Amino acid sequence: MLHRRIPAISRRFAVGTLTLLALLGLWYILTTLTGAVGPGRFPSPAQFGAAFTQIAIQGYGGAPLLVQALHSLKLVVMGFAVAVAIGVPLGLAMGWSTRFEAFANPIFLVLRPIPPLAWIPLAIVWLGLGDTAKILVIFFAAFVPAVINTWTGVRNIDPTLVAAARVHGASSRHLFTDVVLPGAMPMIFTGLRLSLQASWTTLVAAELVGAFFGLGRVLNLAYQDIYPAMIAVAMMAVGILGAATTRLLAELETRMTPWRQP
């Protein structure tokens, strides 16, 4: 079994590496060698490198890349953290009590179908173009998946487990900490992953609509300057930050659910 698997993985790796190298080659050929794709549409590797050095060292849109990226990261983490801190307990409560669920349901019926991006104009009317407006929009984006998945997680717990705990005389507190919380944990993390994704999408959109700082602001400026190389650099930065934070969350998940083997 193991002998058969290792070549399969390394073959996959080899093909993947070759593909990416081929794409890089294609990129070079199309933009630099033949000029089939003009610099106004997509940057050449050299232009990409130049734009990267420019924003990394001199800065673009008022600050170097690191500062812009950290600014965006800070807003995502803040909005996400507030949404999780409120959303997960709320979801737990909705899963725990059918009465509370019935009470909160009408509000979710209204809030749930509204895409988080649709909050952006209202957030600007309320709070302007500054950081608080971004945090509010990210909060709305991350809140709904956090609540809904936590709630589903509690609802999907095997009723036999709950009954067994009860039969053995578990108090409500023990039932909650030892059965419900660990049982819902995988779904909670599914919700957090969706929340995190939604947070990044929303932040980029909110910063594109209007901001003083951040990666979305860089994207917007680069678009207005018709500077494709800088657009590509900012997109890469968004992708790397998104991947890194998702990785971090997955790491946290394995730490917090040690009983689940990956």
Next chain:
Amino acid sequence: MAAALTGGRKAAPSELALWSLAGAVVFLGSWQLVTASGLVSPRQLPGPLAVLGAAWTMTLQPYAGSTLQTHLFYSLQRYGFGFGLAVLVGVPLGLVMGRFRLVDDIVAPVFESLRFVAPLAWVPFAALWFGTGIGGPVMVIFTGALPPCVINAYRGAKLVEPRLIEAAQTLGASEFRIIREVLLPGALPSIVAGLRVSAGLGWQSLIGAELIVAAAGIGYAMTQAQLTIAPSIVIACMLAIGVIGYLIDIALRGAERAVRRRWGQA
């Protein structure tokens, strides 16, 4: 099971309905109260009645160039193109990836490296390449809606019983026929579940694209209302967006149920 959790006396459906009613009344009531009492200025948050009024006026008088229905029509048109394109490209791509290892090995790394770029980050390139009329927004919807189409078609194809594929091969079916007549029906439940996710993401991307670059559509109307500080129109548009998104979801949920009934499996 819910009863097992709540522990206490099981809540009767009629009691739960009362709780729901109470929730709705508290939500709408406190909204109306806060705005009517003057605690919050109507230039910040108009009451629910003012929002309904704004929505009604918008269906009669054009705002930002068109009436509410016309804005929605423009948006749905873009959405239809973008979502349709994502399905037409994504589902066959996912099935082919599920059938041929080589295609999987080639596409997966590209897909993986692009996955974390938020779909809205494509807006500047989309606008540069395809303009801000219909092409740009369609591309943004496409990038938003594509991943679930591909991933679910791929997973569905992987779940198809290998013996069925072998049987079709033995009987001399061409690869095209295997994909169309074995993989596609087998993967359909998974595909339709993916379409639901995809439809939601696409709808959301459309709003984002219209907020940033567009000269018509519901997102554009919202931006105009934001610029003139007309929160009642902003909220009316939000509700319209929510209702349309909800209807799209209901339609696909119905399709999902029909497919499950017809093609079985979990």
